[in-house]
Amino acid sequence: MRGQFITFEGGEGTGKSTQVQALAARLQQRLGLSVVVTREPGGSPGAEIIRHVILSGAAKPFGPEAEAILFAAARDDHVRTTIAPALARGEWVICDRFFDSTRVYQGILGQVNDRLLSGLQRVTIGNLKPDLTLVLDLPVEIGLSRARKRRGQGSADRFESEDDAFHRTLREAFLDLAFRDPDRCAVIDAQGTPDAVSERVWRVVSEKLPLTRTTTETAAAQ
Numbered sequence: 001m002r003g004q005f006i007t008f009e010g011g012e013g014t015g016k017s018t019q020v021q022a023l024a025a026r027l028q029q030r031l032g033l034s035v036v037v038t039r040e041p042g043g044s045p046g047a048e049i050i051r052h053v054i055l056s057g058a059a060k061p062f063g064p065e066a067e068a069i070l071f072a073a074a075r076d077d078h079v080r081t082t083i084a085p086a087l088a089r090g091e092w093v094i095c096d097r098f099f100d101s102t103r104v105y106q107g108i109l110g111q112v113n114d115r116l117l118s119g120l121q122r123v124t125i126g127n128l129k130p131d132l133t134l135v136l137d138l139p140v141e142i143g144l145s146r147a148r149k150r151r152g153q154g155s156a157d158r159f160e161s162e163d164d165a166f167h168r169t170l171r172e173a174f175l176d177l178a179f180r181d182p183d184r185c186a187v188i189d190a191q192g193t194p195d196a197v198s199e200r201v202w203r204v205v206s207e208k209l210p211l212t213r214t215t216t217e218t219a220a221a222q
Contacts, residue, residue, distance in 0.1 A: 013143035064110025
């Protein structure tokens with residue numbers, strides 16, 4: 001039986017990595033599920049190499065079309081090497097970003113032609129889509145403050161270094177994405193403590209995915 005595929009999306013500093021790990025731990029410890037945690041760009045040896053190129057900013061001078069192609073190359077390796085085999089084994093896959101980020105970052109903000117993005121998506125993932133996409137939402141000022149605190153003395157990456165207008169557009173684009181695909185996407189208020197956000201995530205997962213009523217009630221009681 002095919003496993004379930006969950007993705008987390010959202011702007012910088014919304015806590016995606018934290019919530020990916022929290023949900024994975026809950027599914028493993030409370031329900032005994034086998035869970036694969038992964039990320040984009042990255043998630044496989046080849047894709048991790050491309051991740052470094054993208055986030056270092058080395059590809060930025062070549063324009064958003066080139067970045068979109070690099071993301072697609074990384075995603076192709078990621079899907080073939082990590083995601084598809086895990087789902088075929090019946091494992092659950094939780095991914096920090098997926099094709100929705102390309103649609104938003106390169107498509108809406110980078111204004112890459114939709115036909116190019118659709119072609120890249122068709123070639124790299126075919127009919128594979130997440131069963132559930134959780135969009136973590138925060139005011140831009142809070143998200144960027146969290147991102148600065150997280151990196152400490154390190155340099156901002158390719159996308160964190162963009163201006164506030166970029167990040168405000170980014171937030172609106174993710175909210176619009178969720179609005180346009182309500183069957184797959186759910187917006188999660190990412191304000192508050194990590195535990196509070198984790199509870200919001202769990203409620204949505206319990207409602208949207210095929211956990212039996214008995215299993216869900218048992219997990220909630222633990």
